[in-house]
Amino acid sequence: MRSEEVLGLAMAVWTSLLLLVVPAGSADVFVILLLIGLLVARALVGPYAAAGTNVRVDAFIALGLVVFAVFVVRRVYDVLTT
């Protein structure tokens, strides 16, 4: 099994698990846990994957970090305005 297939399978399993475990309405928790799973998978599989694959996965991580930043800013704003 290629490293990219392992990566895809791992993310499919992790996403399915999160859908079952994360309570309804907790989209931000869902996204953050998804990002954490992606970071862990990238760290474990990265050395064995082709460089181009790592570049593509890093793009998803970058997008996830942007979304995470939006969540953090929104939460900080909520805290400051209450």
Next chain:
Amino acid sequence: MLAAAGQGRPYRGSWAAAGLGIILFLAGLAGAALGPPGLRWQLGTAGCFLGAFLFVVLGPRGAGLEGTGLPRQFYRTLDGLLGDLKLEGHGIYIAAGTQPGLRADRVFVPEGHEVTNLTATLDEATFVYGGPKGGVALDPPGRALLDAHEERIGARIGHAPLGELPVLLQDLSDGERLLKELSLRRSGDTIAARYRPGRYGVLCRQMQEDHPQLSRQLGCPTCSAIVLAVARATGRPVRIVSVGERQDEITLSLEVLP
């Protein structure tokens, strides 16, 4: 992977994964629009993320790089091996048929920086330890790329004039074009090569960062293909003197040996 490159077939990845990715992405959109009220965001995010991920990482373009030389794990292993054997010399590329009894292209990594005599028995992955002939002979990382390229263009690089190599190698690719604007300048026995890496030039830069010693000894797959092409064209052993990067160009300094 190498077999695919050797046969001139770019490695295409999985169309099934790409199709599944598209289906999951659409399912995610449908889930976001039609799913249970509390779960819409999660279903939409899960479906769209997984669909996009599979499409990009496992789809045809995502896997296209596997044929580019060898995976990073190979280079980690090789770096460790050459380090453990304390082979510190710069790689010497020798084309098939240019040394007595040599039937395949080889890159010889000597023990030291001074090589007085290339060992004659280089056909297999020879390992000779100790003395001025110590070193290891390997299959060049870029050989499969170069062979596939020759088959694609229907021409042999052996004994081609050096000035024609930039034209002959301009479409060197592995599903994706690997280099642009290759230039070769010869001054005596020194050859200065420069090229702009293609879209995935990150491979060469990453190798220079992760394995600087190995980068000088063997070069990345694209550099290896270029050096081997020079060895085939000149019919003489070619040693890598240095590999570097300057202003988005990869630079190679090569020495043609007697």
